[in-house]
Amino acid sequence: MKLLTLNFLTCAVKTCKTSASSFPLHPRDSELEIVEAEINVQFLQNILPRLMWEELGGLVNELGLPSLPPTAPLPSALVESKLQAPESDTTGLNIEKLEVPSQVARDLHRVLLETCIMSGGLVCGNCGHEYKVLEGVANFLLPAHLV
Amino acid sequence: MLPTPSTSHVCFDRVYEPAEDSFLLLDTISAPSEAAFLHDRFEHPPHHGPCSTPPLVLEVGVGSGVVLAFVAANAGKIFGREDVLTLGVDINSFACDAASKTVQNAIKTGSRSTFLDIVNGDLASSIRPHSIDVFIFNPPYVPAELPDFSRHNDYNAPRPGQKPTSFEQDSYLLELSYAGGVDGMEVTNRMLEQIPDILDPSRGVAYLLLCAQNKPEAVKQDIRNWGHGWKAETVGTSGKQAGWEKLQIVRIWRSTA
Numbered sequence: 001m002k003l004l005t006l007n008f009l010t011c012a013v014k015t016c017k018t019s020a021s022s023f024p025l026h027p028r029d030s031e032l033e034i035v036e037a038e039i040n041v042q043f044l045q046n047i048l049p050r051l052m053w054e055e056l057g058g059l060v061n062e063l064g065l066p067s068l069p070p071t072a073p074l075p076s077a078l079v080e081s082k083l084q085a086p087e088s089d090t091t092g093l094n095i096e097k098l099e100v101p102s103q104v105a106r107d108l109h110r111v112l113l114e115t116c117i118m119s120g121g122l123v124c125g126n127c128g129h130e131y132k133v134l135e136g137v138a139n140f141l142l143p144a145h146l147v
Numbered sequence: 148m149l150p151t152p153s154t155s156h157v158c159f160d161r162v163y164e165p166a167e168d169s170f171l172l173l174d175t176i177s178a179p180s181e182a183a184f185l186h187d188r189f190e191h192p193p194h195h196g197p198c199s200t201p202p203l204v205l206e207v208g209v210g211s212g213v214v215l216a217f218v219a220a221n222a223g224k225i226f227g228r229e230d231v232l233t234l235g236v237d238i239n240s241f242a243c244d245a246a247s248k249t250v251q252n253a254i255k256t257g258s259r260s261t262f263l264d265i266v267n268g269d270l271a272s273s274i275r276p277h278s279i280d281v282f283i284f285n286p287p288y289v290p291a292e293l294p295d296f297s298r299h300n301d302y303n304a305p306r307p308g309q310k311p312t313s314f315e316q317d318s319y320l321l322e323l324s325y326a327g328g329v330d331g332m333e334v335t336n337r338m339l340e341q342i343p344d345i346l347d348p349s350r351g352v353a354y355l356l357l358c359a360q361n362k363p364e365a366v367k368q369d370i371r372n373w374g375h376g377w378k379a380e381t382v383g384t385s386g387k388q389a390g391w392e393k394l395q396i397v398r399i400w401r402s403t404a
Contacts, residue, residue: 002263004232005264008234008274008278009266009275010273011273012273017276017344040230043201043261046200046230047200047232050200050201050203113261137240137244137265138267139267140269140272141268142272
């Protein structure tokens with residue numbers, strides 16, 4: 001499961017919903033895998049306001065990944081200009097100014113959409129219940145006594 | 148007409164096979180009148196106000212994944228923008244695997260939408276409050292006794308050292324996809340309770356499939372009785388029988404106007 005998915009998930013126990021500590025869920029014993037995906041800078045720019053940046057930063061630290069900056073980047077920081085000849089130009093003479101994904105964008109893309117939890121647990125900070133992740137699929141079904 | 152995503156990799160012995168209800172959802176959501184409603188709500192940039200963020204589409208009970216894959220693959224035509232997020236839930240872990248492949252295959256060519264994941268869960272219990280912009284639910288709507296959930300853990304995954312699935316296991320998993328209890332509404336009623344909590348308060352919209360035995364007029368009235376501007380209208384129908392629509396799609400949304 002992708003780390004971006006965790007931006008939209010919380011503990012399934014009804015009484016945890018009102019507690020701030022039920023979000024985000026905390027990864028435990030995670031086995032991570034990088035699943036490469038095509039970068040979409042416009043998507044990244046538009047999603048920024050929807051990210052719970054501080055919580056995402058915490059998640060990244062708990063997973064032992066390189067820390068995120070303390071505040072979310074501005075949309076403009078996700079692109080940079082580059083002078084290069086278009087791919088179709090074999091002479092290399094027709095240099096153009098192109099907008100390409102910046103390092104900030106590539107790092108964010110890697111964290112949100114390419115870093116996947118393949119197995120491990122997701123723990124609620126309020127009730128302590130651990131949800132299992134198996135073969136990349138998180139299981140949020142609760143035992144009968146918790147429903 | 149937009150193409151239907153391929154589900155040829157799915158084993159329909161234990162995952163619900165796309166049928167008239169699935170196709171009614173596809174047809175309704177992509178119909179010109181519904182696309183106009185969704186464009187108006189989500190188009191980027193919108194007619195008025197600042198640029199809006201990518202809408203998050205959640206389908207509960209994805210089954211084969213055909214509906215979510217259709218939305219993901221045709222996001223530009225349906226919403227007027229490509230930067231749409233899709234997320235699915237199913238109680239059946241075999242359906243989670245199947246649907247994940249269906250969506251990934253459907254967006255491989257030409258779609259710029261972003262697929263998150265399919266999670267194994269009960270309805271929308273694990274969804275962060277008010278984070279869903281478009282909610283889709285094709286429920287187990289047949290008036291039939293609910294399956295015995297005490298077997299769920301045993302039947303929800305292949306058992307080690309045994310044949311992948313037994314006939315009883317497959318029957319149980321398919322029952323989950325259609326059996327809706329009294330009036331076919333027991334599961335839908337639980338889902339309806341969660342809808343105001345998961346939808347975005349200003350732009351959230353839900354699509355719910357109902358059959359005639361679900362007493363759709365009463366269901367819609369109950370939703371309107373939530374107050375706070377909640378609306379419920381039939382926006383798609385199929386299979387007219389003696390003046391009764393066999394299946395219908397109800398749109399649920401809030402209007403403050």
